[in-house]
Amino acid sequence: MDIAVGSVRQITQVAMAIKVAADTVQKNKSDCRKIAARINRLTAVLSWLESTGMARHPAMSAMLEELEGTMDQALTLVKACQEKNGIAHLFSAKSLSKDLRQVNQDISERMMDAMFATSAQVTITLVTQIQEGALVPACLQTQDAGIFERSTAIGPSECINYCVEIVFEEGSEDVNVPSYLTKFSFSEIEVATNNFSEQNLIGEGSLFTIYKGVLPDGCEVVIKRPRAGCDIGFPVQLQHENVVATLGYCLDGLGEMVVEEYMPNGTLSEIIKGSPRRLDWPSTFHIIRGIAHGLAYLQTMCVVHSDLKLDNIFIDSRMNPKIFSSERFKILLEQGVTEIVTEESVSTMGNAPPEYITDGIISMKSDVFSFGVLLLRTLFGMGRLELDQHPIVWAWEVKEAQRIKDLFNSSSCDESEITEIVRGTDIALLCTQMEPSDRPSITDVLKMLNGKEKLPVPKRPRFTENKRREAAAEEEKQEEHAVLR
Incomplete structure (x- = not known):
């Protein structure tokens, strides 16, 4: 059996034992159930890593080994909270509670090691349980609010609306659709896509297939057609120069099709x-600033994108960036609510913030973290740099070694531009702080991008410290081998 696969299965078995034990504890119930909840999410992530082959990545082996030890320790501590367990007498009540909180933190850090182990960008989709939820947030209640269906909420929060979509029921009239959206007939869409030909197929999502179409007036468009059984819906009242615009819709037997503007330059x-x-x-900075403006607009509309990445940024004919939603749902937050908790995880490994991966916490600061990762990927993409590590790890290494200026060709960047690139790297590191409270708001990010004021000093994440120690140990090992030769 593959070592990585064996480790994942061993960890999963221990996780199941922890969840069973947590249900029967007699003391420290809150701490034990927090561990069980985090482990529930961890096992889903590990299962996904195994199914996609990511668990076999060389960078994962050390992380899995450490995680096994952490899980064994967690099981011992949870069992100690069972009144009749034989090992309970080994722990004082105070030390046991402290150790439980520490092992929960250790599990979180091991999850971070997994998520940021490589430079890979792969989308994670975890199975979820959905419960009944709340109505449209007050910040989006307009004269067209009647087009929203009653939303579904996830987890304990009653302040989440999980749909920025129009979803038509069979036989319903679309009388409340905003006037700026054009209703197309099915025959018009067939003609535009050459009867949904393979030549017009340009992409596929989990819920829909994407076609390029040409309307009778010559306008090129993108058409999203739902897969059987899927209602993809479409964004309502989101109109901004840096957000992909919805132009219209078509009611089909499979569900509603969505017509959006076409981006001739593809994705970032x-x-x-x-x-x-x-x-x-200059072009890179224009794109970065445009994305920040688009994200700031979404946040004024109480929308959290939750999967901001290079593949979800499209570039128009004038090199303006436009944020695209690759999934059906966006998260809406009520005014006055700063975060919600969800069991769902549809995001991209390495781009999603730690609180989302470990605990399912979503907030406006979630997109700030993803923007920071996107900013770093854009910067080293501009420099055509080859990375074998996560961009956050890379950025901290080059920052502390003061090598950022050396990585960009002086013939393509003058001194003032290199200074701005260094500043951009620092802004990205502020955005990717592990604690949401340490990250700036997207409004503050825009001020930082446009200003010259001194920036706050970011805190180095602990998982990057682990990488630094591993690199130092490997370097020392190589030096010893060189001496022996």
Whole structure:
């Protein structure tokens, strides 16, 4: 059996034992159940890593080994909270509670090690349980509010609306659809997509297939067609120059199709990785600032994107960035509510914030973290740098070694531009702080991007310290081998 697969299965078995034990504890019930809840999320992440083959990545082996030890310790501590357990007498009540909180923190850190172990960007989708929820947030109640269906909420919060979508019931009239959206007939969509031909197919999502279409007036559009049994819906009242615009819709037997504006330059990921033309700093900064403006707009509309990444940023014909939603749902937060908890995880490994991965916490600061990772990926993409580690780890290493200036060609960047790149790296590190409270708001990010004031000093994340120690140990080992030769 593959070592990584064996480790995942062993960890999963211990996790099941912890969850069973947590249900029967007689003391420290709150701490034990917090551990069980975090482990429930951890096992889902590990199962996903195994199914996608990511668990076999060389960078994962040490993390899995450490995680096994942490899980064994957690099981011992939870069992000690069972009144009749033989090991309970080994712990004082005070030390046991302290140790439980520490092992819960250790589990969180091991999860971070897993999420940021590589430079890979792979989307995570975890199975969820959905419960009845609340109505449309007050901040989005407009004259068209009747088009919203009653939302579903996830987890204990009653302040989450999980749909920024119009979803038509069979036989319903679309009388409340905003006037700026065009209703297309099915035959018009068929003609536009050449009868949904393979040549017009440009992408696929978990809920829909994406086609390029051409309308009778020559306008190029994107058409999202739902898979059987899926209602994809479409965003309502989101109109901003840095957000992909919905132009119209079509009611089909499979569900509603969505017509959106077409982006001729593709995604930011394609431009960075596939374009022979290297982005200069003015173009890069224009894109970065545009994304920040689009994100700030979404937040004024109480929307959390929750999967901000290079593949979800499209570039129009004038090189303006536009934020795209790759999934059906966006998260809406009520005014006055700062965060919600969800059992769902549909995000991208390495881009999602730690509180989302470990505990399912979603807030406006979640997108700030993802923006910081996106900013770093854009910067090293501009420099055509090859990375074998997560960009946050890379950024801290080059920052502390003061090598950022050396990584960008002086022939393509002048001194003032390199200074701005260094500043951009520092802003990204502030955005990717592990604690949400340590991250700036997206409004503050815009001020930092546009200003020259001195920036706050970011805190180095603990998982990057682990990487630094591992690198130092490996370097020392290589030096010893060199001496022996």
